Amino acid sequence: MVEPVDAKELIDAAIERAEAAHEGTEGAERAAERSFRDRVSVLIGVIAVTLAIVHMAAAGAQRESVLKAVEASDTFAYMQAKIVREAVYKTAGGDAATRADYAREAARLRQPSRSGHGIGQLEEKGNELQAERARAVAAGEGYELGETALQMAIVLLSIALVARSRPIVWGAAGLAGAGALVALATAFSVALPWA
Numbered sequence: 001m002v003e004p005v006d007a008k009e010l011i012d013a014a015i016e017r018a019e020a021a022h023e024g025t026e027g028a029e030r031a032a033e034r035s036f037r038d039r040v041s042v043l044i045g046v047i048a049v050t051l052a053i054v055h056m057a058a059a060g061a062q063r064e065s066v067l068k069a070v071e072a073s074d075t076f077a078y079m080q081a082k083i084v085r086e087a088v089y090k091t092a093g094g095d096a097a098t099r100a101d102y103a104r105e106a107a108r109l110r111q112p113s114r115s116g117h118g119i120g121q122l123e124e125k126g127n128e129l130q131a132e133r134a135r136a137v138a139a140g141e142g143y144e145l146g147e148t149a150l151q152m153a154i155v156l157l158s159i160a161l162v163a164r165s166r167p168i169v170w171g172a173a174g175l176a177g178a179g180a181l182v183a184l185a186t187a188f189s190v191a192l193p194w195a
Helices: 004-091 096-110 119-163 166-187
Strands: none
Touching: 004 096, 004 119, 004 166, 096 119, 119 166
């Protein structure tokens, strides 16, 4: 038979063992949760830096698009002014010598020049600028798509921190990877299928 004092000691020892085991389990759970939060926080930081870089590239592409549009517009306006001058020279009156001078001047406006200001040269340059603008617009759209994916990944990672969900982390990491790949493909001028 067990004496009451011995029974109390056995019970106290069993309680201490149970509490120690429970504290050990809680400590391990807290350490695992802390490790999870730390990793997700670092991932958020890496994605945020990537987002900032992609955003700078998108802003640069947008700026380039606007500059090329303005430059193309200026080039075409200059070309049109030369066409108007050419028309004036071709239709101007006067004696035969004056008309011949005007005809030579009208022909000169069409001829290529070293400065690149012939009507045909200006048209070519304007078309090139429009093509560059179109490439910059497409790049801006590619970067914006990458930005959007990265922003969504950051939001999902924030949700994963609250929900303590590894599947959400994996989904967010995949989305961030896709966004970074789209931005990288855009940077290397790889044509995106939907662009």
